[in-house]
Each structure stands twice: as structure tokens, then as C-alpha cells.
Amino acid sequence: MxxxxxxxxxxxxxxxxxxxxxxxxxxxxxxxxxxxxxxxKKRMDEVRESYKVFKTDVDAFNSIRDDIYNEVMQDMYYQMLKDNDARYKELYQSYSDSLEKIDKDYNGVKDKCINVLHPEADVNNKCEAIVSSYEEVVNIYVSDVNSYNSLIDSYNKWLSDNNSTDTKLDKIKLDRDYLDINGDREYNGRVDEDINISDEEDNTGVVPDE
Structure with a gap:
């Protein structure tokens, strides 16, 4: 027992x-x-907050780009390029500073977006928008700087061709290249186009017909 x-x-x-x-x-x-x-949940909340800041900074970037196109890229003449060189360089510096803010935004959130699947669709959509928009703004910036620098090349060549003693203009330093984040070779936002510039200007402010 x-x-x-x-x-x-x-x-x-x-x-x-x-x-x-x-x-x-x-x-x-x-x-x-x-x-x-x-x-x-913390990661998703961080993505949502990062998206708000990112969108605000992209809007500011686009606003500066509008100013550049209105002041620099439309109806351009060699004399305007010379007379407004300081102003144009100032605009492009603001443009560069704006992009650096977006760089910071993107670098702070990319590890939560690239190759990451979140359980809520709105967060995945925001991640997709951030990655796509970042590639686009970088490529837009590179395209715009290249376009402006091509104007400078054209102006400096015009000075040489005409044996002018005027000082040649400096190009904008470009420390980045076109971006392809997802490897699709699309380079979203890239634009390869020549900006027309004239050595003549009439009193209407319109480029004369050739």
C-alpha cells in the first residue's frame, strides 16, 4: 500500500x-x-510617420523644381545665363539641399520597406510609393542638373567660337548618378533632353523663329 x-x-x-x-x-x-x-506595429507606425515627412519634403522639392523651370529652363538666352548666373546657382543649391532632406528621409525608412512585407496593405502601399518616388526625384534632379550644365557648355562654347573675353561660367557639381533601385533598368524620372538656348533676344521675350 x-x-x-x-x-x-x-x-x-x-x-x-x-x-x-x-x-x-x-x-x-x-x-x-x-x-x-x-x-x-511599431515598424508600421514608423513607416506611416516617415511617409508624411517624405511626402512633405518631396512636395517642397517639386516646388523648387517648378521655380527652376519657370526661371531657368524657359526662353533661355546666353545673356540671361550670364546675367543671372548667381541667382540660378542659388536656385540649384536650394534644389540640392531639398534633395538631401529626401535622402535622409529615405535612408531612415528603406530598411523597413525594401524586401519587407507588412501585414497591412496601406503600409505596403506607402513603402512602394516611397521607394518609387525616391528613385524618381533623384533621377529628375540628375536630369535637371545635366540639362543646366549642357546650357553652360553651350554658352562657354559660344564664347570660344566668338573669341569673347567674357569669363566662362562654372557648371554645377554633380556628385550622384541615375538611380535604379529595383534593377528594372527603367530609371524612373530620368529625362534626356536638350534645352534650347539662343544668342539673340528680341523685345517680345520670345525666341525668334529660325
């Missing part, structure tokens, strides 16, 4: 021990799951 009683007690102890192990495992899984869920 004593042996049976001891065996019964031992069985109860083993059962309780096994039960405690199961409870411990379940608790561990639940705690880690909750922790993972909290981390996922």
Missing part, C-alpha cells in the same frame, strides 16, 4: 511538473508573439 501511495504521489508530481513545463512553453510563445506583434 505504501509503495502504491508513493507511486501515486510521484505520478502527481511528474504530472504537475509536465504541466508547468507546458504552461511555461505556452507563456514563452505568447510573450514572444506579443513582443513580435508590438515590434511589427
Amino acid at each position: 505504501e509503495v502504491k501511495r508513493n507511486n501515486k504521489h510521484l505520478g502527481i508530481i511528474i504530472f504537475i511538473g509536465f504541466l508547468l513545463i507546458i504552461i511555461g512553453i505556452i507563456s514563452y510563445v505568447v510573450i514572444n508573439y506579443n513582443s513580435d506583434q508590438a515590434e511589427v
